[in-house]
């Protein structure tokens with residue numbers, strides 16, 4: 486039996502190991518100069534004015550909503566085709582997530598569905614750049630700006646990605662990135678918020694450390710002072726210097742990582758394009774895709790097996806896969822508490838039954854990609870109707 490190809494493996498080199506060890510030896514473990522350097526490099530890299538390092542994308546989304554003023558009884562429009570975090574942060578602000586359907590080609594949020602969901606209570610929209618493909622940002626920003634609605638992008642999958650020549654991270658009001666272990670670059674756990682608004686950046690930074698006016702560098706270094714003030718009831722969302730030390734070399738490799746994922750996506754596209762049972766990912770024009778995920782759709786009418794059986798067979802053949810996502814409205818919490826009508830999500834309901842995310846990451850070899858192609862192709866041939 487050939488070795489198992491996991492769904493994801495991080496690519497951690499000697500530079501990262503050395504940087505973390507150096508930080509461990511430095512005597513400064515929590516948020517300090519490494520985190521400042523990481524923020525500066527990240528802001529320059531995406532071309533944003535401000536970047537705030539946080540301990541997750543979830544924390545970034547929460548602080549972004551709170552910073553733009555989402556509060557009790559407000560509504561925030563969220564795609565149903567996303568991870569738990571995108572909607573749970575709306576609850577943190579005591580507001581209501583209004584779930585909307587996705588497009589059948591890109592699986593990104595459906596702009597017409599956003600338009601229908603807007604009400605006088607709508608304070609914000611959270612587009613999720615599904616799999617690393619930017620949403621239709623011009624249309625979303627037009628809709629939002631004409632109604633004074635804020636756009637907080639969930640870019641957990643979209644590093645690096647471009648929309649009409651502009652980097653994701655420079656488009657909406659605040660953009661939130663994830664450095665979770667499976668993402669396109671990692672700090673183990675971690676996140677970053679970017680914005681052009683200096684006041685919001687300062688507020689997010691203060692909220693991330695208990696709402697206090699002085700961070701650790703400004704309290705515990707020889708130049709610092711013990712005195713601090715609590716400006717807001719804040720949170721404990723700061724990123725450690727150990728994580729930032731890992732993030733800096735990962736960020737410097739991020740373009741090269743992206744090139745490899747792009748090449749693997751093209752190999753998959755080419756191999757599957759003439760297999761009628763497989764619908765390869767659709768790409769809009771004028772975008773650059775981060776290819777965090779490579780999601781195929783099965784044409785189940787042409788197969789004797791369902792999606793779940795296909796996943797089991799792939800596993801038996803040594804290929805790890807995943808499903809992105811179980812739409813939020815199908816989960817028990819949202820079914821019980823929010824009573825979203827199932828008929829509001831015809832596309833997500835249909836898409837969910839057919840999708841499989843295949844492995845795509847720089848740590849894979851070309852031979853691994855060829856093996857995934859060969860196994861998927863063979864299983865499809867064996868299970869044709």
Ligand SMILES: Cc1ncc(COP(=O)(O)O)c(C=O)c1O
Pocket residue numbers: 540541542543544567568570571613639641642662663664665675676
């Ligand atoms: C679309 C999306 N948003 C947000 C998150 C949350 O990211 P984090 O784990 O950094 O909080 C994830 C994580 O998988 C995600 O897929």
